[in-house]
Amino acid sequence: MQNTALVALDRSHLIHPVVNFRAHEKRGVTILESGHGAYLRDKQGNELLDAFSGLWCVNTGYGQESIIRAATEQMTRLPYATGYFHFGSEPAIRLAAQMIELTPASLQHIYFTLGGSDAIDTAIRYIIHHSNSLGLPQKKHFISLERGYHGSSLMGSGLTAIPSFHLNFDVPTANQHYIASPYPYRNPVGHDAGAVIQGSTDALRAKVQQLGADNVAAFFCEPIQGSGGVIVPPAGWLKAMSRTCRELGILFVVDEVITGFGRTGPLFACEAEGVEPDLMTVAKGLTAGYAPMGAVLMSDAVYNVIADSSPDSPVGHGQTYSAHPVSAAIGLEALRLYHEGGLLANGQAVAPHFEQGLRDLMQHPLVGDARSKGLLGALELVADKASKRRFDPSLKLSERIAEIAYRHKLIFRAFGDNALGFAPALCYTDAELNLLFERLKAILDEVL
Ligand code: PLP
Numbered sequence: 458m459q460n461t462a463l464v465a466l467d468r469s470h471l472i473h474p475v476v477n478f479r480a481h482e483k484r485g486v487t488i489l490e491s492g493h494g495a496y497l498r499d500k501q502g503n504e505l506l507d508a509f510s511g512l513w514c515v516n517t518g519y520g521q522e523s524i525i526r527a528a529t530e531q532m533t534r535l536p537y538a539t540g541y542f543h544f545g546s547e548p549a550i551r552l553a554a555q556m557i558e559l560t561p562a563s564l565q566h567i568y569f570t571l572g573g574s575d576a577i578d579t580a581i582r583y584i585i586h587h588s589n590s591l592g593l594p595q596k597k598h599f600i601s602l603e604r605g606y607h608g609s610s611l612m613g614s615g616l617t618a619i620p621s622f623h624l625n626f627d628v629p630t631a632n633q634h635y636i637a638s639p640y641p642y643r644n645p646v647g648h649d650a651g652a653v654i655q656g657s658t659d660a661l662r663a664k665v666q667q668l669g670a671d672n673v674a675a676f677f678c679e680p681i682q683g684s685g686g687v688i689v690p691p692a693g694w695l696k697a698m699s700r701t702c703r704e705l706g707i708l709f710v711v712d713e714v715i716t717g718f719g720r721t722g723p724l725f726a727c728e729a730e731g732v733e734p735d736l737m738t739v740a741k742g743l744t745a746g747y748a749p750m751g752a753v754l755m756s757d758a759v760y761n762v763i764a765d766s767s768p769d770s771p772v773g774h775g776q777t778y779s780a781h782p783v784s785a786a787i788g789l790e791a792l793r794l795y796h797e798g799g800l801l802a803n804g805q806a807v808a809p810h811f812e813q814g815l816r817d818l819m820q821h822p823l824v825g826d827a828r829s830k831g832l833l834g835a836l837e838l839v840a841d842k843a844s845k846r847r848f849d850p851s852l853k854l855s856e857r858i859a860e861i862a863y864r865h866k867l868i869f870r871a872f873g874d875n876a877l878g879f880a881p882a883l884c885y886t887d888a889e890l891n892l893l894f895e896r897l898k899a900i901l902d903e904v905l
Pocket residue numbers: 572573574575577606607608609679683684712713714715740741751
C-alpha cells in the first residue's frame with residue numbers, strides 16, 4: 458500500500474500512545490518499514506539513525522539473526538503454552554532461572570508479564586497482597602519520586618508523577634505520595650552528591666513519618682529517571698535509598714525497565730551499587746523489543762508471605778500471555794547476545810565516547826546540562842544558561858526539534874520540557890556515535 462494511503466488510514470483509525478490526538482491527525486504518522494543494526498528505514502525511503510533504541514528497548518539493535526531464528530524455532534515447535542493450571546514451557550523456566558542468576562541475590566522468584574506497565578501493576582498487587590497476608594491491612598501507601606515514570610496502568614500511573622499521565626484520567630492517588638526528584642541540575646543544593654543524597658533520604662524519612670511507618674508499604678524508584686528527562690542521581694544515591702527503606706521497614710522496589718540489560722553499563726544498575734531490592738521490575742531490553750515481555754522479581758521473604766497466606770485459594774493474578782514461550786525464547790537469546798555475544802562489553806567500550814560527546818555539547822549556546830550514565834543520556838536545553846531559564850512552552854520547542862531531527866535523519870526523544878533523551882543500542886560503533894553527534898550538532902544549530 459502507498460505511504461499516503463496508509464497515513465490517511467492511520468489518521469482515521471489508529472490511536473497512538475502519548476500523543477495529542479488532534480496534533481497527530483494534523484502531523485500524520487512516519488511509517489517505519491525495516492531496521493538493521495542502529496538504522497531504521499521508513500516507508501519514504503529515508504534511512505534514519507536510531508539514537509533511542511526504539512523506545513529505549515532495542516538494546517541489541519535491529520535484525521539480529523539469532524533472535525529471529527530463536528523466535529522462529531519456538532513458534533514452529535510450540536507458539537503458545539499456558540502458564541495457568543500448572544502448565545509451563547522450557548524457555549520460560551530457563552529464562553526464569555537465568556534471570557534469578559543474573560539479578561541481585563535478594564531476588565529469588567520471578568513472574569513474567571507482557572511489558573513494564575503490567576510489571577509495575579503486578580508488583581503493586583503483590584505488595585498489597587503481602588500487606589494483607591501479614592495482617593497489616595493499613596500498610597498500603599506507596600511513595601515514588603516526582604518526575605518518575607512507572608507505566609500507565611491504572612495503579613502504576615499513580616506512581617508515575619508526570620502530569621500528562623494524570624490529566625483527565627482520575628488516577629487513584631489517595632494512597633500515592635511523592636518526594637522530590639534528586640535532579641542535580643535543578644536541585645537547590647546543586648551537584649553536591651552528599652547533599653543531594655541527604656536531601657532524598659531526609660525527604661523519604663519525613664514522608665514516612667508524616668504517613669506513619671505502619672501505613673507505608675513501599676518506595677518505588679528508577680535508578681535513573683528516564684521519561685522524567687533522564688535524571689542521573691549521584692553515585693551512592695540508590696544504595697542510600699535502599700538502606701533508608703530498610704531502616705523504615707518499607708519495601709524497596711527498583712524499576713529497571715529502562716536501566717536494565719546493559720543500558721547504564723552493568724547488566725543492571727543495581728549491580729553498580731550492590732543494591733539488594735525487595736522487588737524489581739524489568740521489561741524492554743529483556744526481549745530487546747523483539748516481542749513483548751516484562752517481569753517482576755521478588756525476594757524469598759515477600760514470596761513466602763504470599764505463598765503461606767491462603768492455603769486453599771489461588772493467588773488470583775494472571776494474564777493469558779504471561780511467560781509466553783516465544784518471548785521467553787527471544788529473552789534467552791537476547792541474554793546470550795548481551796554476554797557471550799559481546800554486546801554488554803561493546804556497550805561499555807563505546808559508552809565513554811557517547812558520554813564525552815554529550816559533555817562536549819555543553820559548549821553549545823542552547824545546552825544547559827548534559828547528563829549520562831553508560832548509553833543513557835540527555836541534554837537539557839535552556840533559554841538562558843546563567844539563570845537556567847526554560848523556553849516559553851508556547852514555543853513548542855520539543856515539537857520543532859523533533860521535526861528538524863527527522864530532516865537530519867536522527868531519531869531521539871524530545872521531552873516536553875526540552876530535555877533531549879538518547880539511548881543508543883549496545884551494538885553502536887564509534888563511527889555511528891560520530892554520525893550521531895554530527896547530526897545532533899547540525900540539529901541544535903538549526904534550532905538557534
Ligand atoms: N517503568 C519504566 C521506568 C518505564 O520507562 C516504562 C516505559 O517506558 C514502564 C515502566 C512501562 O513499560 P511499558 O511501556 O512496557 O508498559
